[in-house]
Amino acid sequence: MKLGVTLLLAAALSGVTAMGCATGVAVAADNQITILYDVFGNDRAMKKDWGYSALVEVAGKRILFDTGNDRDVFAANVKAKKVDLTKIDFVVLSHRHSDHMAGLSHVLRVNPKVKIYAPQELGGIYGSAIPSSFYRKDGSLPLEMRYYDGKPPEFVKFGRAWQDANIELIDKTTEIAPGITLIALVSETPGTRELKELSLAINTPDGLVLVVGCSHPGIEKIVEAAAAINPKIRFIAGGFHLVVTPDEGITKVVATLKDTFKVENVAPGHCTGEPTFTALKRAFGNRYIYAGVGTLLSLGPSTGGGPRRGEGPALKPNELTTYRKLARHEDPFDQPQARYLRSRPSHSDN
Ligand SMILES: [Zn+2]
Ligand SMILES: [Zn+2]
Numbered sequence: 001m002k003l004g005v006t007l008l009l010a011a012a013l014s015g016v017t018a019m020g021c022a023t024g025v026a027v028a029a030d031n032q033i034t035i036l037y038d039v040f041g042n043d044r045a046m047k048k049d050w051g052y053s054a055l056v057e058v059a060g061k062r063i064l065f066d067t068g069n070d071r072d073v074f075a076a077n078v079k080a081k082k083v084d085l086t087k088i089d090f091v092v093l094s095h096r097h098s099d100h101m102a103g104l105s106h107v108l109r110v111n112p113k114v115k116i117y118a119p120q121e122l123g124g125i126y127g128s129a130i131p132s133s134f135y136r137k138d139g140s141l142p143l144e145m146r147y148y149d150g151k152p153p154e155f156v157k158f159g160r161a162w163q164d165a166n167i168e169l170i171d172k173t174t175e176i177a178p179g180i181t182l183i184a185l186v187s188e189t190p191g192t193r194e195l196k197e198l199s200l201a202i203n204t205p206d207g208l209v210l211v212v213g214c215s216h217p218g219i220e221k222i223v224e225a226a227a228a229i230n231p232k233i234r235f236i237a238g239g240f241h242l243v244v245t246p247d248e249g250i251t252k253v254v255a256t257l258k259d260t261f262k263v264e265n266v267a268p269g270h271c272t273g274e275p276t277f278t279a280l281k282r283a284f285g286n287r288y289i290y291a292g293v294g295t296l297l298s299l300g301p302s303t304g305g306g307p308r309r310g311e312g313p314a315l316k317p318n319e320l321t322t323y324r325k326l327a328r329h330e331d332p333f334d335q336p337q338a339r340y341l342r343s344r345p346s347h348s349d350n
Contacts, residue, residue, distance in 0.1 A: 031058045031299035033211070033237055035291050036077050037068030037103070038269045043294025045080040049073045051099035052239055052270040055083055056211055058202050058299065059179055064091045065200055065211050065238075067103030074103030077293065090115040092182065094213025095197040096125050099270075104162065113166050117182055119196035120169035127160030127167060170198055173225065179203040183225045185217035192216045199238075201226045207234030207264065209299065214271050215241040220253060223261050233263045235299070237291055239270030247275065254279045267291035 035041070037053035051069025055062065064085070068074040078085060085107055091114055093101050107114060118126035132152035143150050160167060175181045180202055187195040199222045200211040208230040212222055219240040226233060236257075242250050250273070257263045266280055267289040281288045291297060 033057070033267075033291075033297040033299065034081055034083070035237075035269060035293050035295045035297075036081060036083070037066070037074060038291075038293040040269075041292030041294050043080075043292065046077050046294035047073045047080075048293055051102070052094075052213055053077075053100075053103060054211060054237065055081070056200065056202075058204075058209065059177070061089045061177065061180065062087060063180075063200065064088050064107065066094050066100040066213050067091070067107055069099040069102050071103050071106045075106040078106070081294070085110040085114070088114055090117060090176075092116075092198055092200055093118040093126065094199065095119055095195055095216065096121065097195075097214060100213050101125075104165075108162060108165055112164065116165055116167045117170050117176060117198065118167050119184060119198050120171040121194075121196050123158045124196075125161040126169060128158045128169065129155040130158075132156050181229055183222060185221055185225060187216035187218075189216060189218075199226070201229055203230050204234065207232035209234055210236045210238075212236065212238035212240065214239045220256050220261075223257060223263065227261055231261075233261055235265045235267065235289075236263060237267040237269065237289075237297065240268055240272040240276060242276040243271045243273035245273065245276070247279075250276050250279045254283045258283050265289055267297055 034055040034057075035053075036055055037049065037051050039048050039050045041048055049069050051066075053064070053066045053068040053074060056065050057063075068077070088107075088111060091104070091107060093104065093116060095101075096119070104116075120126070120128055122128055122130060132148075132154060134156070135147065135152075138146075139150070170176075170182050170184050173181060173183050173185075180200070183199040183201055185197060185199070187193060187197065195216050197213060197216050199213065199215075202209040202211075208226050210223070210226050210233060212219065215222055215238070219236075219242070223233060223236070240253070242253060245253070254276070257266070265287045266284055268277060268280055269291050272280070289297060
């Protein structure tokens with residue numbers, strides 16, 4: 001039997017804990033994030049390509065966050081992890097860039113009616129509608145020269161690239177299910193100015209779990225918005241978009257995440273950038289959680305208890321013993337990586 005590699009222990013080292021019962025807080029028995037698409041990784045069953053997708057299983061929901069850069073690579077990775085796309089509760093498309101949405105055609109082939117949340121943008125590929133008052137009128141023209149024969153509808157609809165898809169557009173930050181919020185922010189960076197991006201924030205009794213796509217609006221701004229939901233940021237996965245940022249800029253962002261927002265654990269991927277991986281690893285130490293394509297990040301089951309700092313309640317007694325041994329090392333990332341990975345059956349295994 002083939003065994004999948006899980007980062008259970010690394011997640012335990014990170015202190016990532018679980019969801020419990022409380023009003024406005026997500027609840028789940030089993031919580032994990034599987035990286036389905038990225039351009040680095042150590043899982044030989046997975047294809048590597050630029051882009052991002054993650055299966056987020058929390059709060060009793062199975063959320064597909066982004067769909068990667070290539071339909072066929074996405075389909076192959078979904079198959080390799082034995083993810084059943086007919087069992088997805090909903091899809092979140094973070095933004096319109098093709099390295100996050102090109103796999104949608106595969107999702108729709110398998111599950112044509114699946115609910116999809118996407119950012120609302122004027123004239124964007126996910127469709128939109130604006131009041132017909134947006135255009136200037138000239139009543140002196142003959143009707144044959146007037147738009148809509150001079151009788152415009154209240155709203156002008158702009159089509160979507162996937163006409164039959166069940167897309168719900170998100171304009172502003174919205175709690176779409178108890179404890180599950182889509183943070184909507186707009187990029188102000190030249191090159192992506194006006195691009196709207198959704199980030200997934202899941203509130204748990206142990207803090208916020210945040211999944212970001214490309215962070216075009218700025219990872220600091222996204223984390224600031226997340227902190228307004230719950231200032232305790234437990235975990236961030238995804239692309240931080242510092243792939244071309246000079247060292248000084250990286251240092252500033254890393255310090256903001258660590259010192260200003262006191263982010264507890266990071267699992268960066270995609271457009272975070274190689275030098276940023278280094279800087280984050282140095283700053284976060286064993287709270288940097290490796291997350292290549294194929295990695296399963298175990299967030300642990302719900303306990304509602306108060307575990308010791310750094311000890312995930314998901315740990316069985318023997319795992320806890322191993323954890324405590326490993327935790328004695330100052331810098332676990334200097335150790336051979338294999339020591340921190342445990343093989344165990346996952347939902348991807350035969
Ligand atoms: Zn992008
Ligand atoms: Zn991207």
